[in-house]
Amino acid sequence: MGDILIPSLMVGDCSHSLCVRASRLWEFLDPQDDSRLLHTDLVLLDEEGNSIHAQIYPPLCQQFSALLDEGAVYNLKYFLVRKANRFYKPVENCNMISFTKWTTVEVVLQIPPAFPVCTYNLTPIEQLQARVDYKEYFTDVVGVVSVISHVSSLRTRGRQAEVMKRTVTISNARDTGPTVDVVLWGERATTFPAEQIHRDSRSSPQIIVFVGTLVRSYADNVSLSGGSSCKWYINAPLPEVNALRASAETNHNPVIWDQGKAAAESTVIAVPEYKKLKDIKYLHPFENKKKEWLVVIKILKIDRSWWYNACKKCLRTTKPHGDTYKCTNNSCDSIGSPTPRYKISLTAEDDTDTAEFIFFGRMAQRLIKKNVDTLISTNPPGFIPREITDLLEKSFEWNVSFTESTIIYGSVSFQVNAINAEMDGGNMLPTTPSSQPSSTILSQVGHGSGVAQNRGAAFIREPSLTPESHKVSSSAKCNIQTTPHQGDNLLQGTEIITSPPNVQAPSGAAYSVLDGSTNKAHKSVVGKRSRTSPSKKVAKKLFRDEDTGDDDVAGSADVDAE
Incomplete structure (x- = not known):
């Protein structure tokens, strides 16, 4: 060994x-x-x-x-x-x-013979609400399968191609406990053995441990999102599975095919159309909240503030709270050390008008091609990094939609959902996204009912x-x-x-035996850096001095998952 x-x-x-x-x-x-x-x-x-x-x-x-x-x-x-x-x-x-x-x-x-095979850290279904958009670790759950949808295709925000999707509904006890939808995407949706699970459910409950998921909330409904890091263990000989099986066998019903859900999920969002800024800037945001457009623009100005201290749980703004920080989101109120996160607000134009655009988190990292920690550590307070100022006078094709702040505050701005291309003299150049952190599972404490998380390492002979x-x-x-x-x-x-x-x-x-162990900077005010326009001989103002709205508003729509 x-x-x-x-x-x-x-x-x-x-x-x-x-x-x-x-x-x-x-x-x-x-x-x-x-x-x-x-x-x-x-x-x-x-x-x-x-x-x-x-x-x-x-x-x-x-x-x-x-x-x-x-x-x-x-x-x-x-x-x-x-x-x-x-x-x-x-x-x-x-x-x-x-x-x-x-x-x-x-x-x-x-x-x-006893070399471990898998590791997991279970969160009870009834406690998933507290982990919505939690990003430090992935979430693992166990449940009895009650409903499975067929694979459907749809177009999600920021994607130009269709993606496969399948929904698996699980509960912590058949017909009595809370349920949650596990939404599988792409290859995970197509490889999930739905037919075999449906067939085997005629004789016994089908219990699955899903690992490597993210907890999401859509229209106040909590669900789990399973991308490439998601795995599943079906009817695995684990203590948590055995306990759930004992409670489910007394009132067992076969798994249901949900035809209606599959049909609804197959609705494909309309492909975004190319638009001029004057054609979208003055539209009613309530009536066009979910619409996306493709725009080709040139960057004119950049706000002085380019990052903020974000809540690790919900990504909203944090404020000093004694010797630590507190989230400003009333529904979160998390207290602890924050994480630096991009928020880049800029003005861009086409040949018809100008507009405000906002980049958050990962999308900003794609634009700049460096993570926020690197830029903070290599640039003194009071200056905008060169990697950001180099964006001035450059042209891009973006997929955009109205920000939430447009509705709340009345000041029109657009959130960038995708960077399709950088333009070079009118020609498209493919963008080069920066790498992103990846994922799998959790590992903390707990064993038995009533504990927030159950951790296990499975062994086989x-x-x-x-x-x-x-x-x-x-x-x-x-x-x-x-x-x-x-x-x-x-x-x-x-x-x-x-x-x-x-x-x-x-x-x-x-067969397996479970390992029985249980239990387990202050926001910078960035100043102005003088710089001549790379393509103009006439000096112009490059950075806006005024602050813009709440850091949180558009950020709530920024999804960092796959």
């Missing part, structure tokens, strides 16, 4: 051998361009159930994709250990692993392995031992376990 365990890892380079299972593996694609891979993510477990998040960035993604299989066990060497991402952390670990071109991956054949050939990359940049392995018998995210979990598995079958 390995030389060290995950808790022994320290920030820096590591040459020790770390034996881990690739419990989860997924690719994080550009939300606006599904052909563009931003990074590959893994949740790694050691033999004691400790977990850590790992990421692989291009161009190494392709080289390692041939070497790594979800569920298999490997010895890793020559990797970097760094501080964990600020948001979307897959496990509760202050560190994470980054693969390098020197990283070696060796397949482990003799796997100890594996039958003797029959080696089979394993595809190996010949790239000199990634070294791997050319030994075969078998991982098909592992409990994985899409496997359905048909044997009842309370019946002892026969020799050679997989």
